[in-house]
Amino acid sequence: MLIQIDAIISNGEGTPSQAPCDLIKVANNSENAPKSPVSTHTVAFSHYNNISAQLPVDPKTGELVMGGVKEQTEQCLKNIKAILESIDVPFDDIVKINIFLKNLSDIEAVNEVYTTFFPDSAIARTVAYVPARTTVVASALPMDALVQIDAVVSHGDGTPPQAVEDRHGIVIRANNTENAPKSPLSTQTVAFSHYNHISAQLPVDPKTGNLVAGNAAEQTKQCLANIKAIVESVDHVMDDIVKVNIQLKNISDIAAVNDVYITFFNRDLPARTTVGVSAIPMDALVQIDAVVSNGEGTPPKL
Structure with a gap:
């Protein structure tokens, strides 16, 4: 095939034994990360938040950042961090990271930058928390980028009608x-x-x-x-x-x-x-x- 597509669907009614409720999706874009007409930066539903894959694009110029895979990895992670900060979610609330690489030989350089972002907080460093992770070697990436990263984020406060004060529950x-x-x-x-x-x-x-x-x-x-x-x-x-x-x-x-x-x-x-x-x-x-x-x-x- 030339194309294949999968999806995650919101399920507000839940599965038994959860009672049906009027949970809603909350979508958000930040001015501090590259925007796209075909995706939303962050789409939260219930206790999870899905972050669109980030290319190493400077949000001010709309262009790939200068440099090699290290600079590109840093920009991808900066974009993800900016998106999370726009919805008041800490970086260490990421539970899963997917890294897409054009060249497998770049993995060590990517990891070197990656470890400067995780763990992010003092609490996470104390317990040496790092998210689950998958690395995919792709034949090509948009804009001829060397790396692209997406994330799944825990969303403790949930989406309405869940109470915000339940954030740390x-x-x-x-x-x-x-x-x-x-x-x-x-x-x-x-x-x-x-x-x-x-x-x-x-x-x-x-x-x-x-x-x-x-x-x-x-x-x-x-x-x-x-x-x-x-x-x-x-x-x-x-x-x-x-x-x-x-x-x-x-x-x-x-x-x-x-x-x-x-x-x-x-x-x-x-x-x-x-x-x-x-x-x-x-x-x-x-x-x-x-x-x-x-x-x-x-x-x-x-």
């Missing part, structure tokens, strides 16, 4: 397990309210830190085994997953991936997006992330 809960590969740049699982974001998992054996041997089927099995270990470490099961995103180095591997994929689920399969990418970190054949339902929610701050 819900907390971010981050967790790592020894049974899946760890990274200093991301947290394996970040829960907030009724959702839980799982960082992209490579087919890495957590005991050795190396890619597993074998083809796409074996690598898919390891990715999903890592996700399963993470999900079970927070007392959930694979069937609690509501969305899966799969990256494939070779789209022709999709049938082999599917054969393994269905063996990890017992009930209705999650929503899913599959994309072919130009490269995957560690020269892997597959990378998978997920969003998990978190019915118990996260606790109020004491």
